[in-house]
Amino acid sequence: MRFSRMYLPTLKEEPAEAEVISHRLMLRAGMVRRLAAGIYSYLPLGLLALRNVEDIIRQEMNRAGAQELLLPAVQPAELWQESGRWDFYGKELLRIKDRNQRDFCFGPTHEEVITDLVRHEVRSYRQLPLNLYQVQTKFRDEIRPRFGLMRGREFIMKDAYSFDVDDAAAGLSYQGMRDAYSRIFSRCGLNFRAVEADSGAIGGSFSHEFVVLADSGEDAVASCQACDYAANVEKAESQFVAVEIAPPDSAVAAPLEVATPDCESIEAVAAFFEVTPDATIKSMIFESNLGFCMVVVPGDREVNEIKVKAALGAEWLEIPASSRVVEKLGLPVGYLGPVNVTIPLLVDRQVSQLGAVICGANRAGFHLQGVYWGRDFSSQQIADLVLVRAGDPCPGCGALLQIDRGIEVGHIFKLGTKYSEKLKATFLDQEGRERPLVMGCYGIGVGRTVAAAIEQNYDDNGICFPYAIAPFKVALLNLDLKSEEVTAYCESLYQELQNRGISVIYDDRNERPGVKFKDADLIGVPLRLTLGRKGFKKGILEARRRDGSMNEELPLDDRAPLWRILEALAADDSRIPSQ
RNA sequence: CGGGAUGUGGCUCAGCCCGGUAGAGCACUGCGUUCGGGACGCAGGGGUCGGAGGUUCAAAUCCUCUCAUCCCGACCA
DSSP, rough: BGGGOOOOOSSSSSTTTTEEEHHHHHHTTSSEEEETTTTEOOHHHHHHHHHHHHHHHHHHHHHHHOOOOOOOOEEHHHHHHHHTTHTTTTGSSSEEEEOOEEEEEEEEEEHHHHHHHHHOOOBBBOOEEEEEEEEEEEEOOOOOOOOOGBOOOOOEEEEEEEEEHHHHHHHHHHHHHHHHHHHHHHTOOOOOEEEOOOGGGGSSSSSEEEEEEOOOOEEEEEEEESSSSSETTTTTOOOOOOOOOOOOOOOOOOOOEEOTTOOSSSHHHHHHHHHHHBBBEEEEEEEEEEEEEEEEEETTSBBOOHHHHHHTOOOOOEEEOOHHHHHHHHOOOTSSOOOOOOOEEEEGGGGGOOOOOEEEEETTTEEEEOOOOOBBOOOSEEEOOOOOTOBBOOOOTOOOOEEEEEEEEEEEEEEHHOOOOOOOOOETTSSSOEEEEEEEEEEEHHHHHHHHHHHEETTTTTEEGGGGSSEEEEEEESSSSHHHHHHHHHHHHHHOOOOOOOOOEEEEEEHHHHHHHHHHHHTTEEEEEOOOHHHHHHTTTEEEETTOOOOEETTTTOOOHHHHHHHHHHHHHHHOOOO
């Protein structure tokens, strides 16, 4: 491609709307433009990068035995009503009506459609296993779209769905996708981790996220420094540590109520009693479809709402406004405690290991001192309810966990029969019995993968694309358009690079050298070839890698060294997978 | 949805407090000089100041409402 002809509007100044690196750089590099909140156009350069990721995905999906198809983006409400998600999915589902006022939605995901398709065609175990995928535009009316392509409302996703005869077979499909995903993200040049995750609204029993490590990521990952345990912090557990605790002082039969004016936070209470926060317990009221409950955790820990929701088996869960707690329960927020409460108690397992603690007295302005688990309060429901933090013991081996931030680029789920049962997608097994298909689903955010690659590969001058997804592998800079010899040489080299199938952008613009250097750096071309009048006189072509790891002068009359450099660059790129 | 902020040529922003002629830099067009890390000079073109209503002799500026965008929290590829 000739730069002079390319629709590549680079920006010198920082766009005001962008905060995050990848978003800023994608705007500046002329890859994308915003149309509305969370809705972006891909310009030619952005699309080239996107297509490169898609190509890698298709190759690896096909290699894993999956078949590509294309499902409709617009889907009838009936299917969603049949699965029960028309109501359950909520406002995120973009609902639309046709001219006859019939309800449709713009697909946020395709479990319903694929299950409908398959239930009409699959009758026998002989047709299984089956894995079908597509690369398609999804729409989710996100509460808060942000960070450019990182969380758009309209976005491109590769989604795959597997169908198997039983759980064991589904496990093999899942493993196959896990391997394929590792290959895909490795080939994209990303530093990532496959982590255990919560399965969220998609549902199902088991899932892994593929997380690209980056400080700007919205997710946090806990991983063990010794073994291979890794999990999203939403899901991550730590090893339960039993400790010796002193029994309650038999001379004191009950906790002591102490006036603690203006101590509505753990910090204030701990300061008042001159203890550390772990000598207190934190009590919080949650409301779910099952009613109110009080959750009790050690004072120095954060409640993990996902664990609470799971422990309760609730469909939804929220922290009610304090005014609502006062009104409905008559309890003073800020002075809550588990002693003598009438609503169900849900207690973190570590609370039993604390000994004497301080908690709210359920009376405004008062706390209880010398409260013991077992003597002063107890609960049928004891579970792991806290958010893990760095330094917690690994649930597998007990070594220390570390926490890193990351971007979720892929997510794989074992769905089981959740959708096949609802939509009656069944087959006949070898014994002639009718059974529901066992499903899995597997997603990759394609645009997000491009953004994540940029988050992980940039410097002050712009993007440093990994070779595999770089829109152009080579930038050829002609610094002296007026020189016929220089231009003739560049033109012939440009042709030869193209003939060899190398994606090259030839900067033939009538611009000063500085402009060309800046643009080549900004758009992240891995290899830059520069020829100017001076170089031509000396008989040299300058070859420089974007990451600064190489800067060589190549002879003009022998192109063999250039081909060797390009081969090395391509080979370098297929790094060892992160896991 | 709650909290915070911002809307002024294509882009980045000033002007707003204290009402009175709409500005700068970049980008764009033409000419000239320049040419290895985002040049310079001269001459140009381009703006219902997000929208609606109000106050006023007069509104980018003050008031009310509204829309949009961004950032912080609950959802997710």
